[in-house]
Amino acid sequence: MDAAFLTGQVFNGFSVASIYILAALGLALSFGLMRVINMAHGEILMVGSYLAYLTILFIPGPLGIFAAMLVAFIGAGLLGAGLEAALVSKLTARPLDTLLATWGVSLILQQGARDVFGATGVSVTAPAWLDGAITIGALPLPAARLFIMAVAVAVLGGLALFLRMTRVGLLVRAVNQDRATASAMGVNVRQVDAFIFGLGAGVAGIGGVVLALLGPVTPNVGQSYIVTAFLVVVLGGLGSMIGTTIAAVMIGLVMALAQIFVDVSFAQVLTLLFVVLFLQFRPQGVIAIRSRALDAE
Amino acid sequence: MLNLPFKTIGGGAALLLAILAPWLLSAYDLNLLGRFLALSLSAMGLVLLWGEGGILSLGQGVFFGLGGYLLAMHLKLDGLGAGELPDFMTWSGVTALPWWWAPFRNPLVTILGVLLVPAAIGAGFSWLMFRRRIGGVYFALITQALALVFATLLISQQGTTGGFNGLTDYHNLMGLNLNDEGVTRGIYWLTLALVATAYFALRWLLSSRFGKLLRASRDGSNRLRFLGYDPTPYKVVAFSVAAVLTGVSGAMFTLHAGVVSPALVGVVPSIEMVIWVAIGGRTYLVGGIVGALLVNFAKDKISTALPELWLYALGLLFILAVTAFPRGIVGEFEGERRFKPARLGDMFARWRAGRATS
Structure with a gap:
């Protein structure tokens, strides 16, 4: 095994990790607030991909991809907020039932996409400036993958700034730390929930645009990433952004490095094994909030 | 004996009808009923695990698959000579039987495997989880x-698992022809007997001290x-019992359907098992049986008539089952009845039951 191959795999690991970050951030944020997981999150990625396809049909050219991101962010965000208002908010305090109800939504969205766009999938033409590769040493790094990493870093930075610097961010952090106290202080907890759910869905929409650069957009495109994104949330620990990022990088690297020795399916086995073993040492994930409160269960 | 409760009479009548089903139904419908009764074993496992234990497993397909594949391996090996290989292995260029296939030539090992492999994996996995x-x-x-x-692993190992197509095309079980009408009826009655046994055994388990804890x-x-x-051992036992039931369910389903494939064990079939239970009534054993039969017959009818419609209907079922009817069909008919305490051996329960009636 030569060094170039190893660095190539590490690069792949980070590149996959950045997709998981985009897919898992929204899940982690609303899990931190509401302790619920949206099983339809993968289909929100899918909606983002289809919105990218539609936008680039109307706005071709080198900058179409940025317009697509904006459209996907807003479209997916509205879809998420609608889902929260119509279904998820009715089921708070019943996290397992939320899993099942949102799974139902995901089935409906998948079949809807199949009826509207067809089962075979459509492809998004990436702008020309994403076609090439940048060669560092002997290692060609595909521009599209570098772009995905840049998008993930930009989204992380933007979210961190938003949560740290704005008044809405302050409210979000307050509800995240102590829901009851925040509510007692007059924070409209329900609005914060809906806002974060929408914001997380918007981020997933951007993730969907990025997925559209990598392959054809099919009704199942979200499903292929979402189960691993769920694992990232579990590994990251109670809705922490830093935890989610670290967990995504760990899972991406374990998966990419395992593929040096075994095939893709065994790499998945090893990744799951890694998660189960990691939780033996840190059952609450990478970032655990220490408190004297009892476990929620 | 004359003032038997309605439920006992209804249950007895349903059982009688089920026993007589081979003379009442066409061969096709009997095969469907057999399949879905086999699936109801998985559903009852989830009633124990999710309804009573509060543990939602979205991976029951793994145990279903273990039971189904282990039995199918035996069926593929049945009737082959010492050096011969199952047909799909020859096509994939596999030259020697893998070591983990060899023991399942023996029918007794296979039956033990169907019971013990899911139990062992279920116990080990759930202990790792619940202890933390x-x-x-x-x-x-x-x-x-x-x-x-x-499911991914099964698909990728084409040569030893049959890959995407799974294991199919077998006709003999211990010298019996699986296509013979008498044999199919026998398998149907065996399934029915297993369902009845599982029902009464779980009823006993849930009304025992274990069920209460x-x-x-x-x-x-x-x-x-x-x-x-310590709640851990109770949860581990519940998970393992559910795993065994699901394994038996997979094995019986394989006998009825004549095929086991990754499409029956992955993410989607695993979560579909949960919807049977949610529709039937998650805290009722009868609910598990009713839900498994109803949802699957509906699936069979709708998806042959209007294939696109089925996924919309299923999605809607998931949403309605948790929002509008969280108690399920059986729950809608039942009152606030919970499990009756066992008559013997639990003084506290007897005391409380006495207070409630007096």
Whole structure:
């Protein structure tokens, strides 16, 4: 095994990790607030991909991809907020039932996409400036993958700034730390929930645009990433952004490095094994909030 | 004996009808009924695990698959000579029988395998999880990943698992022809007997002290701990019993359907098992049977008539089952009845039952 191959795999690991970050951030944020997981999150990625396809049909050219991101962010965000208002908010305090109800939504969205766009999938033409590769040493790094990493870093930075610097961010952090106290202080907890759910869905929409650069957009495109994104949330620990990022990088690297020795399916086995073993040492994930409160269960 | 409760009469009549089904139904419908009764074993496992234990597993397909594949391996080996290989292995260029196939030539080993392999894997996995107090949503998501990994692994190992097509095309079981009408009826009655046995065994288990502690761990793990109990072993036993039931369910389904494939064990079939239970009534054993039969007959009818419609209907079922009818069909007909305490051996329950009636 030569060094170039190893660095190539590490690069792949980070590149996959950045997709998981985009897919898992929204899940982690609303899990931190509401302790619920949206099983339809993968289909929100899918909606983002289809919105990218539609936008680039109307706005071709080198900058179409940025317009697509904006459209996907807003479209997916509205879809998420609608889902929260119509279904998820009715089921708070019943996290397992939320899993099942949102799974139902995901089935409906998948079949809807199949009826509207067809089962075979459509492809998004990436702008020309994403076609090439940048060669560092002997290692060609595909521009599209570098772009995905840049998008993930930009989204992380933007979210961190938003949560740290704005008044809405302050409210979000307050509800995240102590829901009851925040509510007692007059924070409209329900609005914060809906806002974060929408914001997380918007981020997933951007993730969907990025997925559209990598392959054809099919009704199942979200499903292929979402189960691993769920694992990232579990590994990251109670809705922490830093935890989610670290967990995504760990899972991406374990998966990419395992593929040096075994095939893709065994790499998945090893990744799951890694998660189960990691939780033996840190059952609450990478970032655990220490408190004297009892476990929620 | 004349003032038997309505439920006993209804249940007895349903059982009688089920026993007589081979003379009442066409061969096709009987085969469907047999399949779905086999699936109801999985559903009853989930009633124990999810309804009574509060543990949602989205990975029951793994145990279903283990049972189904182990039996199918035996069926593929049945009647082959010493050096011969199952047909699909020859096509994939496999030259020697893998070591983990060899023991399942023996029917007794196969039956033990169908029971013990899911039990062992279920116990080991759930002990790792529950001892670190991983439950709720975390547990559900990890079991879902387990189902995904299991199905992917099966698909990728074309040469030894039959890959995407799974294991199919077998005709003999211990010298009996599986296509013979008498044999199919026998398998149907065996399935029915297993369902009845599982029903009464689980009823006994849930009305025992174990059942009470399992429900207590669902409703308040912390309170249970404060009272000096460790909830972990109860949850591990519940998960393992459900795993065994699901394994048997997979094996019986394979006998009826004549095929086991990754499409029956992955993420989607695993979560579909949960909807049977949610529709039927998650805390009722009868609900598991009713839900498995109803949803699957509906699926059969709708998806042959209007294939596109089925996924919309299923999606809607998921949403309605948790929002509008959280108690399920059986729950809608039942009152606030919970499990009756066992008559013997539980003084507290007897005392409470006495107070409630007086």
